[in-house]
Amino acid sequence: MTIGQPLIQARGLVKRFGDFTAVDGIDVEVRRGEAFGFLGPNGAGKSSTMRMIGCISPPSGGELRILGLDPVRDGPAVRARLGVCPQLDSLDPELTVRENLTTYARYFGIPRRVARERAAELLDFVQLTERAESRVDPLSGGMKRRLTIARALVNDPEIVLLDEPTTGLDPQARHLVWERLFRLKQQGVTLVLTTHYMDEAEQLCDRLVVMDGGRIVAEGSPRALIERHATREVVELRFAGDSQEAFAGKLDGLGERVEVLPDRILLYVSDGDAAVAEVSARGLDPAGVLVRRGSLEDVFLHLTGRTLID
Amino acid sequence: MVGLPLPRLAGVTGARRSAAIAERNLTALRSAYWLVLVSGFLEPVLYLLSIGIGVGALVGDLTLPGGAVVSYAAFVAPAMLASSAMSGALSETTFNFFGKMKYMKLYDGVIATPVQPFEIALGELGWAMARGGLYSAAFLLIMVALDLTTAARALVAFPAAVLVGFAFGALGMTVATLLRSWQDFDLMGSAQFTLFLFSGTFVPAEAYPAAVRWLVELTPLYRSVHLIRGVCVGESGWSWLLDVAYLVALTAGMLALASRRMGRLLYL
Incomplete structure (x- = not known):
């Protein structure tokens, strides 16, 4: 493949399961060295897309080239150059932490000596050296995920696919994973990840697509998306009582847009503090007020009318 | 042309990848597994001693279709193998x-x-054969020790037993891709026991x-x-040629079927 050609190129990519269309004609390009994200709620088609890119799920339609190769015909050749961290850890419960890495390396045809060296380096990288001789089962969720990430790196891949790398982890464990992924990114590894956490997408992704119902609804850098679809600041108001709706009318004309959610009202404004002052001036007394920066959550809400995490 | 050297290459790397799967099983080998190994070996030995030799004392000698006259124990022992x-x-x-495949999600x-x-x-089949080969070798040693066959015949019988293992291993793998839950194993167990009883094991098929x-x-066990x-x-x-051809065909056919089924179950 020629230099500058995208590592992953999808045109009109479709995945169907029976009557259900999980991925409904998406166009994606991932370039070397970038961290690319698929952001969307559960069921948006992110995992199906990742499995197609990982060459373990044949596309139902459209075109897909990975590293310039065909994922179905050249599956083994492509997979040899990918690292995959699936949504559900598929670690080997009958092996120790270290054996999980050395055995996986053997699946790539890596010589035993190299596999041992590589395992030691990677255990160090994901901070699991002390647990090297432990079985997998007693590990915490965060440790298992870090081991899965280490396993995905055992073949020194050109692209690392991470399907919801921090879902189900506690905040501390998430930060540890993010920090490791950030180091990988700095080393120039191409990362492709899915997430329904906007903070994850904002922290890690250079560029992302927002997916909903199997389609791509927006594409760009996190900053560009926020600039285009949200405002600089957002005021979150919570009113006591059952219905936030009743208060919405009194907020007319405040900022660029008002979004009413079941539990709060969002005001899209350029100056949060000024908006809060105006709310008081109108004689309203919300139980909770929060001024924050516009985020990808707002982008998603604006594009789909729904929140990312239901 | 890129396409031309591929089949040969695929053969070598494919064998290497298969070896990595067997190697994984060797790594996973832990103490508890030896118990399974011992029980798998003991069962046919117990049958041989109780029925072959015990019941054999009541039955006396048998005349085989080929005309050879053998003791009942010598008749039963190869079937136990x-x-x-x-x-x-x-x-x-x-x-x-x-x-x-289904619970450990190992292949995912x-x-x-x-x-x-x-x-x-x-x-996996190669690994299963390593285990089956161990059983067969141990059992053949016992047969030779009990004077139920000669050492030379035992040497020929060993690869035959390995071929039997390959055929049933491939068959078992196909069955495993069709099983829905652990309950289905009861059905399989019954089928296996029926084969065990009626495949010319204890009574000549004639x-x-x-x-x-x-x-x-x-039936494959009869062959x-x-x-x-x-x-x-x-x-x-x-007539052994027919048996060998049957078992080779069963191995190849079932292996192809099993890998196709696996592909369908795994590449969703």
Whole structure:
């Protein structure tokens, strides 16, 4: 493949399961060295897309080239150059932490000596050296995920696919994973990840697509998306009582847009503090007020009318 | 042309990947597994001692269709060897394989590597054969020690027993891809036991009515027993060729079917 050609190129990519269309004609390009994200709620088609890119799920339609190769015909050749961290850890419960890495390396045809060296380096990288001789089962969720990430790196891949790398982890464990992924990114590894956490997408992704119902609804850098679809600041108001709706009318004309959610009202404004002052001036007394920066959550809400995490 | 050297290359790397699967099983080998190994070996030995030698004392000698006259124990022993090769291969490729695929989700991780379903199947089968081969070798030693066959015939019977293991291993793997839950294993167990009882193991197939006999002679265990008994008692003739062809075809066909089924289950 020629230099500058995208590592992953999808045109009109479709995945169907029976009557259900999980991925409904998406166009994606991932370039070397970038961290690319698929952001969307559960069921948006992110995992199906990742499995197609990982060459373990044949596309139902459209075109897909990975590293310039065909994922179905050249599956083994492509997979040899990918690292995959699936949504559900598929670690080997009958092996120790270290054996999980050395055995996986053997699946790539890596010589035993190299596999041992590589395992030691990677255990160090994901901070699991002390647990090297432990079985997998007693590990915490965060440790298992870090081991899965280490396993995905055992073949020194050109692209690392991470399907919801921090879902189900506690905040501390998430930060540890993010920090490791950030180091990988700095080393120039191409990362492709899915997430329904906007903070994850904002922290890690250079560029992302927002997916909903199997389609791509927006594409760009996190900053560009926020600039285009949200405002600089957002005021979150919570009113006591059952219905936030009743208060919405009194907020007319405040900022660029008002979004009413079941539990709060969002005001899209350029100056949060000024908006809060105006709310008081109108004689309203919300139980909770929060001024924050516009985020990808707002982008998603604006594009789909729904929140990312239901 | 890129396409031309591929088949040869795929053969070598494919074998290497299959070996990596077997190697994984070797790494996973832990103390508890030895118990399974011992029980798998003991079962046919107990049958041989209780029925072959115990019941054999009541039955006396048998005249085989080829004309050879053998003791009942010498008649039963090759059948025990064949059925132990069968059950060793089946338990590895059904229980263990099913557990790895459906519960441990082991292959979900493996298919993300260059390893393909056919290579997984071949690796698991090769591993199952290492186990089955161990059973067979131990059992043949006992047969020679009890003077139920000669050392030379035992040497020929060993590869025959390995072939039996391959055929049942491949069959078991296909069955494992069709099983829905652990409950289905009861059905499989019954089928296996029926084969064990009626495949010319304890009674010559000639003793059955013609229709039943035809049916029996079509079963894989009958062909296995026929092959190994022929070798162990030193029957002449070419009918072993049919047994070998049958078992080779069964191995190839089932291996192809198993890897296709695996592909369909794994590459969603």
